[in-house]
Amino acid sequence: MKSLSFSMRDLICGLFFIAVGLFFAIQAYGLDIGTAFKMGPGYFPLVLAGLLVIFGIIVIIQGTQVEHEPMGPIAWRGMLFILPAPILFGLTVRGLGFVPSLFLSGLLAAFASSKMRPGTALLLVSGLTLFSVVVFSYALGLPFRRFGPWLGQ
Amino acid sequence: MELIDNLTLGFVTAGHPWNLLFCLIGVILGTLIGVLPGIGATATIAMLLPLTFQLEPVSSLIMLAGIYYGAQYGGSTTAILINMPGESSSAVTAIDGYQMARKGRAGAALAIAAIGSFFAGTVSTILVAVFAPPLTAVALQFGSAEYFSLMIVGLVSSIALAHGSVIKALGMVVLGLLLGLVGTDIYTGTPRFNLGILELSDGLNFVALAVGVFGIAEILRNLENEHERDVMIKKVTNLWPTREDWKAMTAPILRGTAIGSALGILPGGGAILASFASYTVEKRISKTPEEFGKGAIAGVAGPESANNAGAQTSFIPMLTLGIPANPVMALMIGAMIIQGIVPGPNVATEQPALFWGIIASMWIGNLMLILLNLPLIGLWVKLLTIPYYMLFPAIIAFCSIGVYSVNSNVFDLYAVAFFGLLGYGLSKLRCEPAPLLLGFVLGPLLEEHLRRAMIMSRGDPTTFVTRPLSLGLLLLAAAVLVVVLLPSIRKKRDEVFVED
Numbered sequence: 001m002k003s004l005s006f007s008m009r010d011l012i013c014g015l016f017f018i019a020v021g022l023f024f025a026i027q028a029y030g031l032d033i034g035t036a037f038k039m040g041p042g043y044f045p046l047v048l049a050g051l052l053v054i055f056g057i058i059v060i061i062q063g064t065q066v067e068h069e070p071m072g073p074i075a076w077r078g079m080l081f082i083l084p085a086p087i088l089f090g091l092t093v094r095g096l097g098f099v100p101s102l103f104l105s106g107l108l109a110a111f112a113s114s115k116m117r118p119g120t121a122l123l124l125v126s127g128l129t130l131f132s133v134v135v136f137s138y139a140l141g142l143p144f145r146r147f148g149p150w151l152g153q
Numbered sequence: 154m155e156l157i158d159n160l161t162l163g164f165v166t167a168g169h170p171w172n173l174l175f176c177l178i179g180v181i182l183g184t185l186i187g188v189l190p191g192i193g194a195t196a197t198i199a200m201l202l203p204l205t206f207q208l209e210p211v212s213s214l215i216m217l218a219g220i221y222y223g224a225q226y227g228g229s230t231t232a233i234l235i236n237m238p239g240e241s242s243s244a245v246t247a248i249d250g251y252q253m254a255r256k257g258r259a260g261a262a263l264a265i266a267a268i269g270s271f272f273a274g275t276v277s278t279i280l281v282a283v284f285a286p287p288l289t290a291v292a293l294q295f296g297s298a299e300y301f302s303l304m305i306v307g308l309v310s311s312i313a314l315a316h317g318s319v320i321k322a323l324g325m326v327v328l329g330l331l332l333g334l335v336g337t338d339i340y341t342g343t344p345r346f347n348l349g350i351l352e353l354s355d356g357l358n359f360v361a362l363a364v365g366v367f368g369i370a371e372i373l374r375n376l377e378n379e380h381e382r383d384v385m386i387k388k389v390t391n392l393w394p395t396r397e398d399w400k401a402m403t404a405p406i407l408r409g410t411a412i413g414s415a416l417g418i419l420p421g422g423g424a425i426l427a428s429f430a431s432y433t434v435e436k437r438i439s440k441t442p443e444e445f446g447k448g449a450i451a452g453v454a455g456p457e458s459a460n461n462a463g464a465q466t467s468f469i470p471m472l473t474l475g476i477p478a479n480p481v482m483a484l485m486i487g488a489m490i491i492q493g494i495v496p497g498p499n500v501a502t503e504q505p506a507l508f509w510g511i512i513a514s515m516w517i518g519n520l521m522l523i524l525l526n527l528p529l530i531g532l533w534v535k536l537l538t539i540p541y542y543m544l545f546p547a548i549i550a551f552c553s554i555g556v557y558s559v560n561s562n563v564f565d566l567y568a569v570a571f572f573g574l575l576g577y578g579l580s581k582l583r584c585e586p587a588p589l590l591l592g593f594v595l596g597p598l599l600e601e602h603l604r605r606a607m608i609m610s611r612g613d614p615t616t617f618v619t620r621p622l623s624l625g626l627l628l629l630a631a632a633v634l635v636v637v638l639l640p641s642i643r644k645k646r647d648e649v650f651v652e653d
Contacts, residue, residue: 013582017324024331027346031338037612041338041345044600048327048334055324062320071581078376079577082369082549083570089553090566102550109549112376113542121546128547132554140204142558 009071010063017056025049081112097148098137103129160282163509166211167517172510175212179219180518184526186220187227188533192548194224196371198484199363200552202491203559210492211507215514217488221481222274222464222515225424226522229266229457230533234259242424242460245432249445249452260392262453263530265402267523268394269458273410274519277465280414281472281512285501288473292498295474297606298616302626304595304602307476309630311588313637321584329589332357333596340604352564359487361565362593364552365572366579366586367480372545373577392527398450405435405455412455413462417478418469427463428456465515472508473498476595480587483594 024045034040089105096104106125110116136142166172186197198217205213228243233250246266253262295303312322335346336356347353394402412434413427435455436445445452467478475496477483486496494504501508526533556565576586610616618624 009582013321013324013584016578016582017328020328020331024346031343031345032341035612036607036614039604039607041341041343044603045331045334045345048331052324052327052331055320055327058320059318059324062318073377074581075373075376075577078373079574082372082376082545083573085549086369086553086556086566086569086573089557090563093557093563102554105553106546106550110542110546112372112545115540115542120543124543125546128550132550136204136554136558140207142204142554143561144558 005064005068006060007063007068009069010059014056014058014060014063017059018053019056021049021052021056023049025053075112077114078112082109085109092150093144093148095148095150097146097151098144099129099133099146100151101148102132155286156282159286159505159509160513162505163282163511163513164517166506166510167215167514171209172212172215172514173517175208175216176219176514176518177521179216180223180226180521181525182216183220183223183225184227184230184522184529184533185536187224187229188231188536189227189539189544192371192544193367194221195480195484196364196368196548196552197224198481199360199367200548200555202360202363202484202488203555205488206491206559210489210494210504211510213488213492214485214507214511215518217485218468218511218515219518222461222518223522225461225464226267226270226526227533229270229460230263230526230530231537233262233266233453234534235537242428242464243457244425245428245456246453246460248432249447249449252446252448253450253453256448258448261394261398264392264394264527265398265450265454266457267527269402269406269409269454270461271519271523272406273413273458273462274465275516276410277414277417277462278512278516278519280466281469281515282509284418284469285473285508285512288469289498289501292474295498295622296620297602297609298620298623299626301599301602301606302617302623302630303474303476304599306626306630306633307470307478308588308591308595308599309633309637310478311591313633317583317585319637321582322588325579325584325586325588326592329592329594330596330599331592332362332589333593334600339597339601350564352562356597357593358556358559358562358565358568359593360559361556361568362572363480363484363487363590364556365569365574366576366589368548368552369569369573370576370580370586372548373573374580375541375545392530401450402454405431405451406458408434409455409458410462413459414466416459417463417466424460424463424467428460431455431459461519468511468515471496472500472511475500477591480590483590486594 028042028045028049031042032040033042033046085105085108088108089101092101092104103125106128107121110121110125133146137144137146167176182197183194186192186194198220205216225242228238229246229250232238232243232247233254236247236251238244238247250262250266253259308326312319312326335353337344337354344354409431412431416427416430432452432455435451436442439445439451467482470476470478471482471485475486477486489496494500552569553566556569557563559565579586606616607614617627
């Protein structure tokens with residue numbers, strides 16, 4: 001039972017370390033490396049990048065020696081709805097203003113759970129928006145435009 | 154008596170009504186997020202960090218500190234009531250605390266945890282006050298070589314705390330260091346690793362990284378499989394411990410406080426290690442070890458005292474040296490930097506009110522916690538019944554608002570999404586985010602001191618081992634690394650034996 005097999009998790013992890021290490025190494029190589037006495041902007045990053053590549057290789061090798069365990073479920077639905085939420089907020093907060101932008105992003109995020117019902121989501125996000133406007137905009141006085149130019153204001 | 158003068162200054166600062174208010178807000182928020190599963194102290198502090206910029210530096214740091222130790226209290230409440238530790242440092246409390254709750258002694262378990270925590274908090278506050286000044290004096294002698302070596306100790310210690318593969322944790326440290334170097338080289342002004350993106354020339358936003366890797370990634374993990382929480386204990390009665398309880402808890406509390414205070418001072422120590430160590434000790438010296446796991450009072454009193462003591466004393470390296478012992482301390486350092494305070498030994502001399510105010514506020518905060526929490530337990534139990542899907546949209550909204558308010562830059566929000574994805578991916582690969590965050594905070598400092606030390610020594614790398622303090626620190630780092638590697642070597646061997 002001792003055939004050479006790679007742990008999927010460690011293989012991906014090692015390759016990721018190696019890829020990031022190479023990326024930084026290539027970038028650092030384009031900078032002034034300098035000497036140990038007078039280090040240039042590329043010296044320290046190049047050393048670190050080299051270390052990361054070495055660690056990546058070790059992770060892959062170690063992965064052949066451990067018992068493989070499954071990766072477990074992946075939160076596809078969560079990623080689909082949650083990761084775009086701050087992006088949507090970023091895209092609209094200047095144009096639409098704080099209130100509508102927060103409402104839309106909150107609504108988008110709310111559907112990341114399979115248990116969320118549309119009615120509950122609307123109610124929850126409305127309350128959340130109201131709370132945030134009172135606390136962040138009025139009480140803490142953060143300099144957000146509540147309604148933006150896209151709405152003709 | 155310098156100590157008395159200092160503490161007086163501290164209590165006057167912390168006792169200012171405004172600071173008392175923020176201390177109260179901090180401990181209540183901390184307890185709240187400690188009770189609520191799926192959001193930890195690190196994510197909360199990262200989220201609230203930007204909102205504290207408008208406050209005075211003292212008030213904001215007092216509040217952030219309150220969140221940290223408040224979360225320890227809240228975490229033990231859920232550990233005892235529903236066998237689900239809200240914070241990883243209360244994982245041990247769940248073993249015996251939950252068993253006590255099942256026997257109808259939830260009230261006593263909660264009270265023992267609270268009393269132990271308060272006692273430990275009091276002792277460790279005094280310890281911080283006594284040990285901080287001499288350590289600061291030592292730190293003032295530090296040159297670049299010593300700072301470099303000290304940071305190596307901090308980074309290596311963060312590996313010690315990470316679960317799983319040591320090599321992955323090392324990789325995370327290096328990845329964090331590299332991410333910390335993105336932006337502009339401080340010596341030459343050369344832009345580097347910014348991919349031509351203008352917003353990156355000041356470097357990656359620390360808050361965006363922390364919120365993404367700790368906050369967003371945590372939500373994604375929780376959404377993998379949603380399940381309802383079971384709250385068995387609807388009502389908690391009989392809070393006051395009996396005479397036998399007092400007898401059974403006194404010695405473990407004293408021992409837990411001692412263990413926790415000692416382990417907290419070590420960089421990379423802190424609450425988690427302390428609680429595990431205390432549980433092990435209590436079980437070993439107990440006359441009735443068979444009771445452990447079935448509701449032993451010592452199994453609650455010891456670890457709860459230890460984790461609170463450890464949480465408090467882990468402020469010592471942060472306050473005196475400017476070196477974070479854990480991700481929360483890294484965030485506190487981030488908060489200081491944003492407030493225009495340079496963390497390090499000079500804080501105690503240049504900002505005595507801030508320094509002693511934070512220390513004094515810890516004791517006040519602990520007092521607030523014990524006065525508030527025992528009566529409020531009913532409320533916390535109710536909060537536990539809120540389903541998770543009602544909570545996370547708010548967390549995401551607050552994260553977005555918080556990050557955007559740092560410098561009204563929408564690019565930071567895209568960075569949150571990116572780091573959320575990165576953090577989730579890394580957790581799927583069993584890579585822990587804590588070493589990454591520490592590396593990110595220390596990256597620029599580490600490079601600066603390395604380059605400066607090398608210039609001072611005219612390019613001679615032996616400067617790090619010929620200066621005694623620096624050598625001592627590097628040896629300490631090496632020792633920690635060896636100790637960390639040992640158990641995994643042993644585990645490897647075990648596996649080989651099993652296969653034979």
